[in-house]
Amino acid sequence: MRLQILLIYLICIIVSSIVLVESSNKHHFKENDEVPFYVNNVGPYSNPTETYEFYTLPFCKPSSISYKKTKLGEILQGDSAVLSDYQFPFKNQEDYGWKLVHGDVFRFPPYKNVFSAFYGIGWQFISIVCGILALSLFGMFYPNNGGNMYTAGIVLYALTSGISGYQSAKMYKNMGGNKWAWNIVLTATLFVAPLFIVVILSNTVAITWHSTVALPILTMIEVITIWLFVGFPLTVVGGIAGRRLSENFEAPCRTKNFPREVPPIQWYRRLPCQILIAGFLPFSAIYIELFYIFNSVWGHSTYTLYGILCLVFLILINVTVCITVALTYFQLSMEDHKWWWNSFINGGSTVVFIYMYSIYYYYYISHMYGLLQATFYFTYMLIVCFFFFILLGTVGFYSSLIFVKRIYRNLKSD
Structure with a gap:
């Protein structure tokens, strides 16, 4: 009985993980929809673990800072993505x-x-x-x-x-x-x-x-x-x-x-x-x-x-x-x-x-x-x-x- 409960619990974890990953990877845009552009950390090139938020630099700082909702893996990696002011309208790829x-x-x-x-x-x-x-x-x-x-x-x-x-x-x-x-x-x-x-x-x-x-x-x-x-x-x-x-x-x-x-x-x-x-x-x-x-x-x-x-x-x-x-x-x-x-x-x-x-x-x-x-x-x-x-x-x-x-x-x- 305990073994069956553990198997059911394991299957639920795997299914929920797959659903979570799939839901985070689905992005559907229509013509001229705004595509969000996030900027991540900055830091010395030679020190990969020494990172700071992008807008700690005094350049092109937006009036209000909106942080991206991060996942567990991104937090463990040290990411701190911030929504930028850059505007990128979505365009369908034309034939060429x-x-x-x-x-x-x-x-x-x-x-x-x-x-x-x-x-x-x-x-x-x-x-x-x-x-x-x-x-x-x-x-x-x-x-x-x-x-x-x-x-x-x-x-x-x-x-x-x-x-x-x-x-x-x-x-x-x-x-x-x-x-x-x-x-x-x-x-x-x-x-x-x-x-x-x-x-x-x-x-x-x-x-x-x-x-x-x-x-x-x-x-x-x-x-x-x-x-x-x-x-x-x-x-x-x-x-x-x-x-x-x-x-x-x-x-x-x-x-x-x-x-x-x-x-x-x-x-x-x-x-x-x-x-x-x-x-x-x-x-x-x-x-x-x-x-x-x-x-x-x-x-x-x-x-x-x-x-x-x-x-x-x-x-x-x-x-x-x-x-x-x-x-x-x-x-x-x-x-x-x-x-x-x-x-x-x-x-x-x-x-x-x-x-x-x-x-x-x-x-x-x-x-x-x-x-x-x-x-x-x-x-x-x-x-x-x-x-x-x-x-x-x-x-x-x-x-x-x-x-x-x-x-x-x-x-x-x-």
């Missing part, structure tokens, strides 16, 4: 920075068809790279295997064309587009057309030089046939599925009828400088591995460390996500709501440094020379960089989209 553009941040970018096509192809390229890395980890690509990796790349590109069509049509529908035929054509040819031009140019030079690297006409017809009868139809099927199955774009904030004017931005915060920052950091994480990859592709070395390659690819993706999201936040903080294309370009800007490294590798590391080799090297490196620009740009934009939705959803709940 990225909060001011909530009515424009989900305004769709210009060239919606091209943007949607890039976005869809980016998801296809992510699937291709993941597929090739998975096959490499399972030991499908071994030294002197007769170009199985190139064959796998062509087959995976054809089979994953439905992904690009679906994602492109889904994004295009979210943006309110209505030129569906043009969207499918762009998605199917935005990468294939430049690749075809590069192949024709390089093959022409190789034939002129009577080189065995020139592709036979039957091989080119075989590759084109795979694209025409597998890749393109799957793109159309994916586009139809994306148009019919995708839902409406869910924006946490309603877009205003008239766009907000973007204030002047300093030169070092504009897109060219952002490209340098966004591209250098991911490149610095992979440039060591690039040396071994270049030696394998453009030299006579053999690359077999596919586990390390997977790790480097994951690091590249993570760094791209982090730096693109950070730059998107900085852009919105400057009240610049045109982040869609910027996030895509910033995400893919690593290829600028990759192509610069390829130039350095050609002239200062390798021993390549001649028109034939230079044509093949620089044109195909341009296509490779275009490939990774679309891939990393999609990663950067998608991560920024998730981030922007999250912060403005929280703003709406506030």
Whole structure:
């Protein structure tokens, strides 16, 4: 019985203490309400226990002194707070920075068809790279295997064309587009057309030089046939599925009828400088591995460390996500709501440094020379960089989209 009484007594003490603390910490003010400002003790800086009341000093002493009701802890601490004559009206915090553009941040970018096509192809390229890395980890690509990796790349590109069509049509529908035929054509040819031009140019030079690297006409017809009868139809099927199955774009904030004017931005915060920052950091994480990859592709070395390659690819993706999201936040903080294309370009800007490294590798590391080799090297490196620009740009934009939705959803709940 005594134990029960002690427990009840202890619980009452704890509850009363919690209520007392909570009641002392609740302060609710309305607009222009006076916020009381108290001044505490003063004393020598070197003697923390030698304290005196604030108004013992002959400065700005009020006509009447009103002491603050002190709690036990404050008394034990030696506090002696006095209400001052300073007046502080309460003001609600106004929106600033990225909060001011909530009515424009989900305004769709210009060239919606091209943007949607890039976005869809980016998801296809992510699937291709993941597929090739998975096959490499399972030991499908071994030294002197007769170009199985190139064959796998062509087959995976054809089979994953439905992904690009679906994602492109889904994004295009979210943006309110209505030129569906043009969207499918762009998605199917935005990468294939430049690749075809590069192949024709390089093959022409190789034939002129009577080189065995020139592709036979039957091989080119075989590759084109795979694209025409597998890749393109799957793109159309994916586009139809994306148009019919995708839902409406869910924006946490309603877009205003008239766009907000973007204030002047300093030169070092504009897109060219952002490209340098966004591209250098991911490149610095992979440039060591690039040396071994270049030696394998453009030299006579053999690359077999596919586990390390997977790790480097994951690091590249993570760094791209982090730096693109950070730059998107900085852009919105400057009240610049045109982040869609910027996030895509910033995400893919690593290829600028990759192509610069390829130039350095050609002239200062390798021993390549001649028109034939230079044509093949620089044109195909341009296509490779275009490939990774679309891939990393999609990663950067998608991560920024998730981030922007999250912060403005929280703003709406506030």
